[in-house]
Ligand SMILES: Cc1cc2nc3c(=O)[nH]c(=O)nc-3n(C[C@H](O)[C@H](O)[C@H](O)COP(=O)(O)OP(=O)(O)OC[C@H]3O[C@@H](n4cnc5c(N)ncnc54)[C@H](O)[C@@H]3O)c2cc1C
């Protein structure tokens with residue numbers, strides 16, 4: 001047995017029977033006795049990237065660039081290349097990722113398999129919308145080159161396909177041109193949700209990137225207060241200071257979570273009221289897109305038991321009322337979250353059969369794992385989400401019921417015929433069996 | 434500080450060498466990459482070219498290094514391609530199945546041929562070349578396994594031990610000519626060579642970590658480095674155990 005691989009929230013702790021490092025994309029898949037599943041960089045929260053008693057195919061050494069045309073911005077690389085490495089090569093040449101999650105330590109294969117979204121979803125859709133092609137290696141040795149027109153069924157099944165359709169060996173994407181690595185960022189606080197909706201509508205029309213932080217412990221009249229951030233890539237004419245990233249580590253895992261009701265309350269109050277927050281500033285892309293990457297293993301502050309993420313999407317019609325109810329339940333319950341993020345998705349339909357992003361509003365939260373107490377709270381949130389016709393994000397789930405999944409992803413049954421017979425995941429077994 | 438602008442890598446498709454190549458291009462080196470598997474070599478050379486931000490040269494060359502007759506030709510082509518050679522990194526080999534070597538002499542000999550004899554052929558060519566140019570770095574990836582014979586892998590260990598001792602002598606011979614002869618002794622490294630091993634102990638290291646130490650040692654012209662450094666102390670201890678006791682241990 002090799003080292004146990006965990007997902008980012010360190011819960012659940014499931015052991016694979018075998019870990020197999022893939023480093024040669026030209027080779028066949030190993031002849032595993034149990035089911036297989038690709039493991040990228042383990043930045044999912046939960047069990048989409050885990051396969052208890054099965055075999056994990058570790059892709060971190062499948063990390064070569066294959067082609068980069070700096071005139072057209074088309075990049076092809078192996079699936080284990082991280083977004084961090086891609087950025088380090090493309091940014092100096094005037095290109096950027098068309099869509100990026102809130103950490104750059106994910107692999108491009110993982111970004112594809114969860115069809116991830118960024119702060120610019122309302123303007124450009126998900127990561128999948130920018131994928132031109134990829135190769136899918138199946139356990140029977142077949143190699144399918146998939147594009148929107150070639151093997152297109154597998155194209156749509158594999159984008160957002162949670163790693164179940166086989167191993168993606170390489171991916172080709174269309175990058176977005178930028179004129180500078182810096183960002184213009186504006187921020188504006190809002191006292192309640194009502195105000196959020198109106199600011200959001202106004203800013204979304206003009207800014208490619210928008211996102212809001214909400215204080216999920218504020219109660220009553222202050223419920224739903226927060227800060228709205230909008231941004232765009234800066235242009236060459238702006239003057240730039242130089243940027244040097246420094247990072248920290250959490251040296252040990254504390255026995256109990258340092259994130260608790262009190263620390264969150266204090267943090268939120270200070271963060272919301274911070275008088276020094278400028279309304280408009282120039283920020284390098286790294287701290288803007290990836291503020292959490294500064295602390296290499298911030299997931300440890302939640303202690304040994306780990307934490308749970310909760311991210312839902314709600315259709316526009318029911319979103320206002322449902323978000324209000326969700327925040328009410330959370331603030332009354334008092335199990336707080338530092339990272340409460342609110343954002344609207346645009347109307348571009350996602351390409352994947354099981355893609356999470358869809359028109360509506362998404363709310364993401366994280367909770368220290370207090371066992372039953374936390375699971376009960378999340379169940380009560382599920383109730384609201386389900387009533388509102390919403391869905392939960394598999395990439396950030398470790399506990400939703402099969403019913404909750406199946407309601408949110410009605411194509412799950414037609415998806416099944418694309419699953420590689422030798423592939424499976426703990427997540428998939430949990431929500432379908 | 435040794436100059437590392439023109440480097441030849443023997444065994445460029447090995448995990449450790451691939452990471453060393455990335456580190457070397459980050460420091461501005463042009464590379465001549467020798468590997469035996471054309472497909473793998475192309476994948477790696479293409480990747481290195483994209484990672485390389487300036488106009489350094491990166492070329493691949495396919496050769497089975499067991500073919501010692503071809504060694505001088507490889508060096509000639511490398512020198513012409515790069516316009517000289519500052520350093521050579523020898524980083525290839527196989528880890529034979531010890532149990533099978535015990536019942537098959539021809540397997541044991543193959544292991545010794547690839548891990549030791551072919552390396553010595555390369556070193557002979559490299560030594561003469563660097564001796565006459567009066568500068569340069571010769572780095573060879575040996576192993577902690579070469580420090581003391583153990584029942585679990587003494588065929589591989591004997592081959593690595595031969596390389597380590599050969600390197601000692603070579604260092605002694607070339608010191609006065611300004612040539613650095615660097616022996617690298619990694620501990621347990623998580624690479625395809627050790628696929629299937631139980632890697633749960635903390636003694637295992639990632640190849641990208643080994644490669645950093647390796648390139649630093651080449652640059653500063655160290656004589657013999659254990660990677661990670663704590664292996665120096667582990668091996669010191671292991672070498673100190675009296676043979677009477679050692680022969681009874683199951684290591
Ligand atoms: C701080 C932080 C912020 C985040 N912000 C966002 C965000 O803003 N938006 C968002 O959408 N997500 C976000 N995420 C989630 C993250 O982007 C996704 O979980 C992403 O998929 C993780 O990629 P990974 O490489 O770590 O893959 P893993 O977590 O290892 O795997 C994810 C899935 O991809 C599959 N997979 C991986 N490689 C391959 C392959 N080569 N072939 C086939 N399948 C493969 C796995 O089987 C698994 O199902 C965030 C995560 C963190 C930790």
Ligand SMILES: NC(=O)c1ccc[n+]([C@@H]2O[C@H](COP(=O)([O-])OP(=O)(O)OC[C@H]3O[C@@H](n4cnc5c(N)ncnc54)[C@H](OP(=O)(O)O)[C@@H]3O)[C@@H](O)[C@H]2O)c1
Nearest residue numbers: 446447448449469470497498499525526576621622624626
């Ligand atoms: N992994 C460890 O724990 C460890 C510990 C100490 C020392 N080392 C040493 O580190 C070096 C690199 O190994 P690694 O760990 O990086 O493993 P690796 O990735 O398996 O590399 C071994 C390489 O040797 C090449 N090779 C074998 N025979 C060859 C031949 N006749 N001609 C040309 N190339 C040949 C292989 O080529 P192909 O790709 O074509 O097969 C492969 O690229 C080796 O010298 C090894 O002994 C490893």
